[in-house]
Amino acid sequence: MSELKTLYQDIILDHNKSPRNFKKLENANRHAEGYNPLCGDHYNIYLRVENDIIQEVSFEGAGCAISKASASVMSSLLKGKTKAEAEELIHVFHKLVTGDADPMEELDRLGKLAAFAGVSEFPARVKCASLAWHTLRAALENKNDVISTEK
Amino acid sequence: MKVAAETIAPLTSKDTLDVGRIRADFPILNRKVNGKPLVYLDNAATTQKPSVVVESLRRYYLEENSNIHRGVHYLSQKATEGYEGTRKKMRTFINAPDAHEIIFVRGTTEGINLVAHSFVRERIKPGEEILITGMEHHSNIVPWQIVCEMTGAHLRVVPINDKGEIIMEEYEKRLTPKVKFVSIVHISNSLGTVNPVKQMIEMAHAHDIPVLIDGAQTVSHKKVDVQDLDCDFFVFSGHKMFGPTGIGILFGKSEYLEQMPPYQGGGDMIKSVTFEKTIYNDLPYKFEAGTPNIAGVIALGSAVDYINGIGLDSIYAYEQDLLAYATAAVLGVDGLRIIGTAKNKSAVISFMLEDVHPHDIGTIIDAEGVAIRTGHHCTQPVMQRFGIPATARASFAVYNTKDEVDALIRGIDKARKVFQ
Numbered sequence A: 001m002s003e004l005k006t007l008y009q010d011i012i013l014d015h016n017k018s019p020r021n022f023k024k025l026e027n028a029n030r031h032a033e034g035y036n037p038l039c040g041d042h043y044n045i046y047l048r049v050e051n052d053i054i055q056e057v058s059f060e061g062a063g064c065a066i067s068k069a070s071a072s073v074m075s076s077l078l079k080g081k082t083k084a085e086a087e088e089l090i091h092v093f094h095k096l097v098t099g100d101a102d103p104m105e106e107l108d109r110l111g112k113l114a115a116f117a118g119v120s121e122f123p124a125r126v127k128c129a130s131l132a133w134h135t136l137r138a139a140l141e142n143k144n145d146v147i148s149t150e151k
Numbered sequence B: 001m002k003v004a005a006e007t008i009a010p011l012t013s014k015d016t017l018d019v020g021r022i023r024a025d026f027p028i029l030n031r032k033v034n035g036k037p038l039v040y041l042d043n044a045a046t047t048q049k050p051s052v053v054v055e056s057l058r059r060y061y062l063e064e065n066s067n068i069h070r071g072v073h074y075l076s077q078k079a080t081e082g083y084e085g086t087r088k089k090m091r092t093f094i095n096a097p098d099a100h101e102i103i104f105v106r107g108t109t110e111g112i113n114l115v116a117h118s119f120v121r122e123r124i125k126p127g128e129e130i131l132i133t134g135m136e137h138h139s140n141i142v143p144w145q146i147v148c149e150m151t152g153a154h155l156r157v158v159p160i161n162d163k164g165e166i167i168m169e170e171y172e173k174r175l176t177p178k179v180k181f182v183s184i185v186h187i188s189n190s191l192g193t194v195n196p197v198k199q200m201i202e203m204a205h206a207h208d209i210p211v212l213i214d215g216a217q218t219v220s221h222k223k224v225d226v227q228d229l230d231c232d233f234f235v236f237s238g239h240k241m242f243g244p245t246g247i248g249i250l251f252g253k254s255e256y257l258e259q260m261p262p263y264q265g266g267g268d269m270i271k272s273v274t275f276e277k278t279i280y281n282d283l284p285y286k287f288e289a290g291t292p293n294i295a296g297v298i299a300l301g302s303a304v305d306y307i308n309g310i311g312l313d314s315i316y317a318y319e320q321d322l323l324a325y326a327t328a329a330v331l332g333v334d335g336l337r338i339i340g341t342a343k344n345k346s347a348v349i350s351f352m353l354e355d356v357h358p359h360d361i362g363t364i365i366d367a368e369g370v371a372i373r374t375g376h377h378c379t380q381p382v383m384q385r386f387g388i389p390a391t392a393r394a395s396f397a398v399y400n401t402k403d404e405v406d407a408l409i410r411g412i413d414k415a416r417k418v419f420q
């Protein structure tokens, strides 16, 4: 149960229950759709990027607590970031959930994202946590294909 | 379960089924997972294996390993005897008229593909139809889509109702002269529905349409008599009936199997080979090219002996009782909804919990040692039909107990608490 506690952190439960930026962004100029056919998780990510800076971000969709909280926390961190900074965040998050980063060492860079450190103990849930982030990358690159966790 | 301790004869009714004794035959049930006793409720995916089956594999490899049908030496004859012995057991097990109608394949999936390519693809013409139902496993959908793509035939689907039952009037309506083949699941792995296949076969036969039954979820739970059903093909997997993975059975009526071309070419499936002409072997060997899964076949024979030792009638009665208990118990959970409420059901419960995604339920109750499946269960169209992304599914076998149902309920309660 202690491991489980580290997966379902309060931050995660909170963002699952009350997701932030949970709407369609009408004036978005970047958009991508992410889908995990294995569990049905499905999200749209919307961005408004101007002068290489993310001005606004939102998402909508449905899925498990891990995927939804991940999308919500992600959305709350992106505003004001450059594309390069966002890419860096994607990279750090990926390292975190696959167990390649020590959350204690990277606490500065991770901030709230550290709540997802427990995911690395649950290999079956890594895809849940990563879905929104893969989709974000696609939106930044302005790819319009549906991003699937199953290639 | 109370039973006279000295009972050794086969156990024959629900009151005398000694689940404690059965559990002792499955060593894995004693292990712990995440520090808790394992509660294995993913039997629709694959069942656990009794010691006799594992022992049978061990004995073959360590004491009898040899190829079949091709040696005069002692071991080869021994292996051939074991292999062909299982064929005879399988014939009796499903009451097929003849042992040569039992073809060893890798599993349900390969059995369906064999029929799709050697039978249906051979005879179907552009514009003609193959009929399936809305609750098929992907393995009874995709092979037919491939055949349709190759031939210009069309795949038609019989819809299901809100309980997860086939709508029989819609089935009747779709049995038009265009339909050349019907392929239906006997028991749904995601809903638990037991389909009225005997009646459905009779209806198809009234139009001279041959029928395949996907029996993957049937054979370890319910007696099958292919002559009584009068199905033309029946397929199932060994690993869902306490046997090893990688081995399964295709039953086909001789009259069809005789006409069908081989599925694969190679050794064992020929009588004679020259570069000018090859003469195919007789049934069943025509469909068993190459060295087969000999160990798997022999161990499957032990699995059948094991099932017969308990008796499918007792198994069925015991599991129905367990299903009734489990259904009542899960319905007592606030905000829980069962997906699949057919009148005639097998011991499978798919469910949704309000505000908790199936995936999260799965992870939380796994921490309690309870193994269930979450996802679409290889039946995405069923999920689409019910407008849900996934379900959590508990599926039972004869070794499960009411105590384990209680553990499941405790796990679900825990999931609710985490998310309240």
Ligand SMILES: Cc1ncc(COP(=O)(O)O)c(C=O)c1O
Pocket: B044, B045, B106, B107, B108, B109, B110, B137, B139, B140, B185, B187, B188, B189, B214, B216, B217, B237, B378
């Ligand atoms: C109803 C049904 N049909 C077919 C299959 C496929 O069986 P296998 O994967 O053993 O070929 C399954 C197993 O998941 C099943 O439940």
